[in-house]
Amino acid sequence: MRGAVIYAPGDVRLEQRPNPTIVHPTDAVIRTVATCVCGSDLWDYRGINPVTEPTPIGHEYVGVVEEVGDQVETIQPGQFVIGSFFASDNTCPNCRNGYPSSCVHREFVGGCQAEYVRVPLADGTLVATPDQPAPELVPSLLALSDVMGTGWYAAAAAEVKPGSTVAVVGDGAVGLCAVIAARELGAQRIIAMSRHEPRQKLALEFGATDIVTERGDDGVARIKDMTDGIGADAVLECVGTGESMLQALRSTRPGGNVGFVGVPHGADIPAEELFYSHVGLRGGPAPVRANLPDLIERTFDGRIQPGKVFDLTLPLDQVGDAYRAMDERRAVKVLLRP
Amino acid sequence: MRGAVIYAPGDVRLEQRPNPTIVHPTDAVIRTVATCVCGSDLWDYRGINPVTEPTPIGHEYVGVVEEVGDQVETIQPGQFVIGSFFASDNTCPNCRNGYPSSCVHREFVGGCQAEYVRVPLADGTLVATPDQPAPELVPSLLALSDVMGTGWYAAAAAEVKPGSTVAVVGDGAVGLCAVIAARELGAQRIIAMSRHEPRQKLALEFGATDIVTERGDDGVARIKDMTDGIGADAVLECVGTGESMLQALRSTRPGGNVGFVGVPHGADIPAEELFYSHVGLRGGPAPVRANLPDLIERTFDGRIQPGKVFDLTLPLDQVGDAYRAMDERRAVKVLLRP
Structure with a gap:
């Protein structure tokens, strides 16, 4: 064969x-x-x-x-x-x-x-x-x-619920499928972080309500601006770099959750920052x-x-x-x- | 004054x-x-x-x-x-x-x-x-x-439920209070990890069902032995060192949770290991x-x-x-x- x-x-x-x-x-x-x-x-x-x-x-x-x-x-x-x-x-x-x-x-x-x-x-x-x-x-x-099963798990691991405000880090196939999952789980607001127009369009078609083009600290600041200054309830990390993980952690409100499904290829998770963030974290192969x-x-x-x-x-x-x-x-x- | x-x-x-x-x-x-x-x-x-x-x-x-x-x-x-x-x-x-x-x-x-x-x-x-x-x-x-509020949060962050198997890492006042919290939340089995006899006695009085004296890799192996080889549903990390965090992570079953309340004073959390563990993690000042x-x-x-x-x-x-x-x-x- x-x-x-x-x-x-x-x-x-x-x-x-x-x-x-x-x-x-x-x-x-x-x-x-x-x-x-x-x-x-x-x-x-x-x-x-x-x-x-x-x-x-x-x-x-x-x-x-x-x-x-x-x-x-x-x-x-x-x-x-x-x-x-x-x-x-x-x-x-x-x-x-x-x-x-x-x-x-x-x-x-x-x-x-x-x-x-x-x-x-x-x-x-x-x-x-x-x-x-x-x-x-x-x-x-x-x-x-x-990819759809992985996007689903990102949303489930981040405990997306009816009414949740969700941010999705990563506009690859998994990130786009995570938008579908967040919509199916009843999220009220789904912020797709993407700077690529065709992917933005697909994210909107899949149920995203907002697009944020900024990344890193600027991306975090935009998410905070959009969420009463506190961050999103659930952030779906669909990339797997140290930068994307920090962006996800810092975009989440205290008591919120990050679901991370990109295989980590970056720095370890800063224990003290995670501690003070009050953010819950769960990931893994879906x-x-x-x-x-x-x-x-x-x-x-x-x-x-x-x-x-x-x-x-x-x-x-x-x-x-x-x-x-x-x-x-x-x-x-x-x-x-x- | x-x-x-x-x-x-x-x-x-x-x-x-x-x-x-x-x-x-x-x-x-x-x-x-x-x-x-x-x-x-x-x-x-x-x-x-x-x-x-x-x-x-x-x-x-x-x-x-x-x-x-x-x-x-x-x-x-x-x-x-x-x-x-x-x-x-x-x-x-x-x-x-x-x-x-x-x-x-x-x-x-x-x-x-x-x-x-x-x-x-x-x-x-x-x-x-x-x-x-x-x-x-x-x-x-x-x-x-x-300490009691912190032990309670460790158990809540680790999502202790009626019937849970719980392991508590740390036999200080917070770890001992975490045993109380696990009992109040309905845990079926509460494994206190302690090598100090007076603290073991108090843990048992507070509701612990088992005492494990081993630490590190040996402690992890004991918890696995006691839990069908897969680990505890919930592990309460009440110390704050890099070693205690790894011990907690590795004692938890896939899909289980670590609640960590010791202020981290050690290595960062290994992202790839956390990923493949499927363990959920939440901590912070209670x-x-x-x-x-x-x-x-x-x-x-x-x-x-x-x-x-x-x-x-x-x-x-x-x-x-x-x-x-x-x-x-x-x-x-x-x-x-x-």
């Missing part, structure tokens, strides 16, 4: 790779219907995470089940399925507590920018759609495999699996359309172009069709 | 100081009935916080109102009152949100190891008891002015004022007896001995009588 492999920063190639097979009796193999490039793939592509050897890349996928192992009970060949980038058993204490991305048996599902993917713990990991989806739903369902049933329903109902974050679609053959387009910020997020 | 002044690490003296007077029309002056030495006073006494000039010290007090300013409406001379170490107006947005210790007009109430104290924003800051308390209630009411009415009621009802943390009572004249006893861990907490 064909699959993308990263060799070095800036060097992603489509290659012939062996077809995945059932390794454990709880595995499934799926034929990928759509996959995509994630902001976190860019950490490797930009050399911020080291690339020590050629590595199959990509962790977002929707597809049709091709084959299942002997112990798979609920997932069946022919089903259209969505899964998270972390396989999970859906039965361990952490899964039962709502954190499948901390499953005691979790396993990263990598190499998904490919024609086929092996998914471990298929019964726990994959969720089948109620019907075969119409083609126009596929991008939104693909978004559920990471427990995507936990929210899939709900988000699939919202997608089939047409209440959310996170697939709009894909502003470029390319054949899998052009995976190198997909990375370049996102690296150069010419695209918010690129969908790849095998 | 007589009042304690810190001159340098290890050097606290009782001196003649001018009697406090009404400075602002919203002030009250109270005659101190009891005051005490706080674990956080030891940061100065031990030279960990710099002492740059002779400074009146102490921030815990109960007393009888002596005089009020022209604009004070509810607090009256003769009332027995308790207040927090932060004066607050009780009307600003942060106060209304439950965080009077982030009041936009907050002011530190210092120099309380003295015969009289000036309390700013008296109507917002002070809470009068329903009656003049019996003498045996005074230690518990004094504990409400800081919003003592917000819980005073509830905690006064629990004290008058006899449901809580936080005054038991005072295992030594000295006349204010012996304030230097009080600091020495706490510094050398000969006393958990020393009550001073002017």
